[in-house]
Amino acid sequence: MSVQHRFQRIEIVFHPASGRGRGSRRATQLAQRLAGAGIQANLLDVSSLPSARIAAQLAEADAVVVVGGDGLIHHVVQVLAGTGIPLGIIPAGSGNDTWRMLRDANPAQSMDRVASFLGGGTAAHPVDLLEVEFDETPHRTRLVVGAISWGFEATVNARANRLPRGLGSLRYIVALPLCLPRLRAFDTRVAAKGLDYRGPALAASIANIRSLGGGITLFASAEFDNGLADLSLVRGGRIAPVLRHVPRILAGREHPFRVSARAKEFRVGAAGDCYADGERLGRGALTVRVVPGALPLMR
The missing domain is CATH 3.40.50.10330 (Probable inorganic polyphosphate/atp-NAD kinase; domain 1)
Structure with a gap:
């Protein structure tokens, strides 16, 4: 039978x-x-x-x-x-x-x-997704499982995508020092409940998961089933004062240049190129919203 x-x-x-x-x-x-x-x-x-x-x-x-x-x-x-x-x-x-x-x-x-x-x-476990909508293409949304990055993190992602795929997760580790000479501050704005940051930044991401780039734990306490997304932004206009804090930044720990928040929705201005889940999503100002329980996961 x-x-x-x-x-x-x-x-x-x-x-x-x-x-x-x-x-x-x-x-x-x-x-x-x-x-x-x-x-x-x-x-x-x-x-x-x-x-x-x-x-x-x-x-x-x-x-x-x-x-x-x-x-x-x-x-x-x-x-x-x-x-x-x-x-x-x-x-x-x-x-x-x-x-x-x-x-x-x-x-x-x-x-x-x-x-x-x-x-x-x-049984399946429902997890959240992030919905991304760019100002230049309103009403056309993209769903993200992990993280949306702009600034330096997006530059590293783009460089890693051009490296041989045979390197595996080492592509991101190799891309990081290759991109450091190109690291420049950019002006951005990020608004959410309890936050309105306007000024220079060196890197920025909004995430639903704990790590980027094959295990770099930028969001040490992020969860993908709590109805919230996490922001990690490195503020400042000069790279030199930030360099000695890079290990803490990559570990998702506190440092003097950290701007962080946890919210259901983020509004991002002057974002430049944005990457998510390793893919280029678009360019420019955008809105990120959490979509609770949108995906049943075998967990």
């Missing part, structure tokens, strides 16, 4: 280039493990299909597992948000900062978690 499972259409999403082939291998491993438990899943290679076709398949799924990194998760979330379709994550990307929020020790533990969920052993 066959075992009945509540998830009849499961999509395992991967890109064969993720993690120098780890994405493809782990996706296949998961599909085989599920098949051994009597659970059928479809392997969805996003490198071989147009975006519209991928979105259509995901929208018809009962459950989706991303085997990849933050960029792939970012694109999948645009389809799944608000549908109630649960998302599982098995890391195979460069940064894997969204996955780090699950606090799994390694990919094997994540595979155990996903297999247990799809077998009916656990």
Whole structure:
């Protein structure tokens, strides 16, 4: 007698280039493990299909597992948000900062978690998303799982994206010193409940997760299920006084140039280029809003 499972259409999403082939291998491993438990899943290679076709398949799924990194998760979330379709994550990307929020020790533990969920052993956990709307394109929003960065952090992200993907999370570590000679202050404004900062800044991010760039913990106390987002801004017009505090900045600890806030909505002016989940989102003034419980996560 066959075992009945509540998830009849499961999509395992991967890109064969993720993690120098780890994405493809782990996706296949998961599909085989599920098949051994009597659970059928479809392997969805996003490198071989147009975006519209991928979105259509995901929208018809009962459950989706991303085997990849933050960029792939970012694109999948645009389809799944608000549908109630649960998302599982098995890391195979460069940064894997969204996955780090699950606090799994390694990919094997994540595979155990996903297999247990799809077998009916656990329940989904609703997490928040960040909705981003640029002034230049009103009413066109983008959803973000992790962090929105502008200024120096956006410059590092852009530089890391041009480095060989084979470096993995080291791309961000390598990009950081390469970008330091280009570090310049920029004028920005960030307004939220209890905050109205106007002036020069060196780096700024609004986040729903604790780390950026493959484990750099800028937001040590951030949570993605509390209905709030965290701001971390390094104020000042000169880099020299800030340099000795870089270790504290990268660890998300207090320092003399820190501006921080926690709120449901942020208004950002003069943002320049903005990156989120490793992807370029747009340029200019924007609004960031928390969308509570928008994504059921296999956790």
